[in-house]
Amino acid sequence: MFSQIVSAIGAMIFGVAICAAYFWFSNKLLDLIFPAREGDDVHRAAVNLRRRGLIRPWLFLGPALFLLVVYLVYPVVATFILSFYGPDGNKFVGGANYVWALNDTEFRQSIFNNILWLAVVPAACTFFGLVIAVMTDRIWWGNIAKAVIFMPMAISFVGASVIWKFIYEYRGGTDVQIGLLNAVVQLFGGTPEVWITIPFWNNFFLMVMLIWIQTGFAMVILSAALRGIPEETIEAAVIDGANGWQIFWKIMVPQVWGTIATVWTTITILVLKVFDIVLTMTNGQWNTMVLANLMFNWMFRGGGDSGRSAVIALVIMIAVTPIMIWNIRRANAEMKGR
């Protein structure tokens, strides 16, 4: 145990030091090659300064660009190409993988489930987040309540799976039901069930977990947006005799519409990539398969099929693309406005 800790600390220092050393030495080296003073030659010094200015941005950007290209840009291209190749990525098979996907029942099931997740989770998180934000802003202990609802964000999906598996726990025969859900069902005279094995509805039992985790995120962001609403608009509505319900839907919601869209798209992206929850709860059994898990399965199933796997990854990528373009355009507009 002790040697493990020592080697871990050693590895950490080594990793961080290499990184820091790169920036320090590369910049010193640049200053050495193009010194700011070269005797009395003012012209040479000016040339050196300009050259430094040309090169230094790339020293600063170098590691970031290298990692982004190797880990994100190149793989997008490579995955696209691999989707036209066979299981081991060596034999060109044309569109065979795409044809396979269209006819594969598991793939269709995954698409269906992903659409289900997309329809339910972002809407539920945003709605609950908005309602809770409005309510907690009106009570003195609102911040404590917010902290509690925000808390699951810090819990890993795997940890959440243990937590919720325990809630959905089913015990057969005459055993006492120790799962909260079955105990409550029994209390109201129902029959205990193995909830996560009931096709179709089990999807919702998994979605509840993500809603539990993500509502806090929606709440925090929407709460900040709600506080930015000019007080006069609400006062005016009060004077005009609007009730709380009307103020919420007609005054508050329209003013935070942009933020709602941001929250919605952020959670949408998260939902498209949902993986851990399905892996740990059902591993895609009982018709709960989603694209990310199917893709992961095909990476290793039967020795791995990179072609089919790549097709599934591309489907996720295509689903994300509209949001990506929207983000880029918005960022560009913001930079111009500055």
Added chain:
Amino acid sequence: MMGNLGRIGPARIFVHAAVLLIVFLWLLPTLGIFVTALRERDQIVASGWWTAFAGSSRTTAARLDGPDKAKPEGANFVISGTLAVEGGGKIQSFGLRVQEPAAYKAGAPAALENGETLTINADGSYRYQKSGPFGADARAKRVYLTVATPPQFTFDNYRTVLGGEGIGQSFINSLTVTIPATVIPILIAAFAAYALAWMEFPGRAILIALVVGLIVVPLQMSLIPLLRIYNEIGQIFGVPSKTYPGIWMAHTAFGLPLAIYLLRNYISGLPKEIIESARVDGASDFDIFVRIILPLSFPALASFAIFQFLWVWNDLLIAMVFLGTDKDHLVLTAALNALLGSRGGNWEILTASAFVTIIIPLLVFFGLQRYLVRGLLAGSVKGG
């Protein structure tokens, strides 16, 4: 503003009650495993965790001493002794048939057939009396007991998982992955963000757009090509393909787009005069960055550090692909995932392990919530 709403909206009581209910519902799942991790294994399966504070009752079987231990007492014959009750429990009731384990109250004599009486007291002492001799070949009598155990809590489960189940080792593995994978991207992203915010060079706008676009690229796109690259590098240089530096680089790269974006927004908002006056004084960009920008950007760096820490610590997919699933390298999430498969019903192990995996993020979360919220708002609301 909210005061106004409070006055005119639905009754305040309703809001308080509704929020209280929501908070309760949100807390309940986590509370379940916190409590369960502290209970004894037998109690966990005997009753729901919500009864833990009230104590539990369960049914066990025991055997009285045999007829050979019977002693004459006047006209009667008596077998007496003490039944062992585990865990300091108290016997509430007993019975002779498994179908009726609670037929008789403890402490009071129960009249059985053939002139027999049996008294079992709460502490387990018993007296079995018959008006005539016990049959010599009769077997020792079996009784069923309902035992009430007071609430009991223990740290045994933690001892078990930290040692025997390898969670202690995984904890160190998780730290080994997480700390460099948090520090390195901050360093790399901060330099890149400064370049994108304050240095003039061709292609800057395109690079910024690229970074924004890459934020949402799904991880799944990267896995297959990267796995191939890692395996090839491993083969060519004769090194293992699943190493700590390998996963540090992966986490760094996947965290970079958001890091660069957040930090660039912050750094470009710093006052221009500071940077320009430093330049006039002859400071190089490297000096400006290290001496001025880094200290001033502390809030943004802290925000991203928390994000990245939580993200890396809680990650399962990247760890499974780039660090593998052999026992020496398992991080906490992967270890917990393995336990869910191998120890599906052993809730004492699962809940204690889950607690160990979520306690560090929770501490970070509650300790540094301010920075986390600030980062979230900077990243998603206005982007600058």
